[in-house]
Amino acid sequence: MKQFRTLDDVDVKGKRVLLRVDLNVPMENGHVSDATRLERVAPTINEIASKGGKVILLAHFGRPKGRDPKESLKPVAAALSGVIKRPVAFADDCIGAPGATAIAALKDGDVLCLENTRFHKEEEKNDPAFVAELAKLGDIWVNDAFSAAHRAHASTEGLGHKLPAYAGRTMQAELDALDKALGRPAKPVIAIVGGAKVSTKIDLLENLVTKVDALVIGGGMANTFLHAQGVQIGKSLAEKDLAATALRIMEKAEASNCAIILPVDATVSFHFAANSPSFAYGLDAIPPDSMILDVGPQSTARIHSAIDDAATLVWNGPLGAFELTPFDRGTMVAAKHAAERTKAKKLVSVAGGGDTVAALNQAGVASDFSYVSTAGGAFLEWMEGKPLPGVEVLKA
Numbered sequence: 001m002k003q004f005r006t007l008d009d010v011d012v013k014g015k016r017v018l019l020r021v022d023l024n025v026p027m028e029n030g031h032v033s034d035a036t037r038l039e040r041v042a043p044t045i046n047e048i049a050s051k052g053g054k055v056i057l058l059a060h061f062g063r064p065k066g067r068d069p070k071e072s073l074k075p076v077a078a079a080l081s082g083v084i085k086r087p088v089a090f091a092d093d094c095i096g097a098p099g100a101t102a103i104a105a106l107k108d109g110d111v112l113c114l115e116n117t118r119f120h121k122e123e124e125k126n127d128p129a130f131v132a133e134l135a136k137l138g139d140i141w142v143n144d145a146f147s148a149a150h151r152a153h154a155s156t157e158g159l160g161h162k163l164p165a166y167a168g169r170t171m172q173a174e175l176d177a178l179d180k181a182l183g184r185p186a187k188p189v190i191a192i193v194g195g196a197k198v199s200t201k202i203d204l205l206e207n208l209v210t211k212v213d214a215l216v217i218g219g220g221m222a223n224t225f226l227h228a229q230g231v232q233i234g235k236s237l238a239e240k241d242l243a244a245t246a247l248r249i250m251e252k253a254e255a256s257n258c259a260i261i262l263p264v265d266a267t268v269s270f271h272f273a274a275n276s277p278s279f280a281y282g283l284d285a286i287p288p289d290s291m292i293l294d295v296g297p298q299s300t301a302r303i304h305s306a307i308d309d310a311a312t313l314v315w316n317g318p319l320g321a322f323e324l325t326p327f328d329r330g331t332m333v334a335a336k337h338a339a340e341r342t343k344a345k346k347l348v349s350v351a352g353g354g355d356t357v358a359a360l361n362q363a364g365v366a367s368d369f370s371y372v373s374t375a376g377g378a379f380l381e382w383m384e385g386k387p388l389p390g391v392e393v394l395k396a
């Protein structure tokens with residue numbers, strides 16, 4: 001049974017559809033420099049328009065403090081028109097006369113973009129009066145912005161209590177992929193968690209050890225775990241004050257039958273710089289004035305075989321300082337191997353988070369993964385096992 005309502009559950013013809021999308025695209029000199037997010041929402045917009053719905057786009061852009069022309073959605077709406085190959089009208093306020101007048105003029109199948117919802121401070125407060133103003137503009141609300149679903153704002157959550165609520169196709173694809181990864185996954189499930197610090201990922205680690213069969217810990221955060229176990233880690237990045245937290249997570253993993261896979265060797269350097277000389281050391285021989293910048297060759301082989309043992313992989317965070325060659329090696333080898341296993345239909349692979357997406361792109365394998373989420377904060381909160389308000393409100 002589906003857990004949430006989708007566009008399959010509603011006839012949009014003739015209806016005013018308030019469609020929450022993610023239009024928070026990068027801009028350079030007033031032009032959209034990366035249209036990925038626009039391409040992602042295009043299928044939902046085109047489907048509703050083709051079925052004769054009146055598409056009214058709601059989105060935020062940046063973090064404006066009140067009305068600010070620099071954070072207007074107008075240029076984004078123009079770029080979107082090129083992507084969806086349809087005219088996109090624009091109204092310079094999301095509530096009040098501008099929006100109402102533009103909506104009254106819409107014919108079935110037309111597309112209108114309303115100005116940045118965050119020009120009103122009531123958006124982020126989920127203010128009931130503001131929600132009511134927005135709700136007047138539509139017959140139904142469709143949420144296609146998974147990346148904003150961890151926030152209970154007026155346009156991302158509040159409207160779902162006022163109007164019949166449905167998931168858009170991009171939201172639906174994201175939720176289906178995430179369900180396959182941690183909701184109802186093929187077992188065994190492995191998670192790879194890397195990145196700089198334990199402190200930003202404590203909730204994530206605590207949740208994962210109760211859900212997965214094996215957890216690979218790499219990156220700077222692995223150093224904190226190694227230090228907690230008494231390994232001399234030299235000048236490596238670590239949060240030594242979190243040693244007790246690391247041990248607690250390991251105990252919780254053991255109690256949950258989750259195998260923790262930590263590095264068994266390290267690639268170290270004496271300089272935090274690209275192309276600085278690198279050396280592989282066993283954990284008993286890390287030089288005191290060196291830094292661990294990547295997992296070592298034996299660890300890479302261990303991770304390789306752990307991926308072979310898994311039917312599902314969830315990945316967040318690089319295994320080393322992947323921006324600096326050659327310290328990208330552990331991350332690149334694991335990414336390419338996971339991609340191969342996915343292509344061979346042996347693995348369902350889901351990855352997300354800004355650095356992880358960058359690392360998979362660097363390895364040239366992002367499109368070979370089963371699903372790559374570009375939703376930073378929302379993806380992490382989902383990995384932490386937290387309910388996402390913008391998703392909860394869609395549940396039937």
Ligand code: AMP
Pocket residue numbers: 194195196197200218219220221237292293294316317318319320321322323355
């Ligand atoms: P995060 O944003 O927490 O996922 O961390 C990603 C950052 O961690 C990247 O910029 C990596 O360069 C960095 N990183 C990963 N491993 C190490 C390491 N062993 N030493 C220093 N930085 C690292």
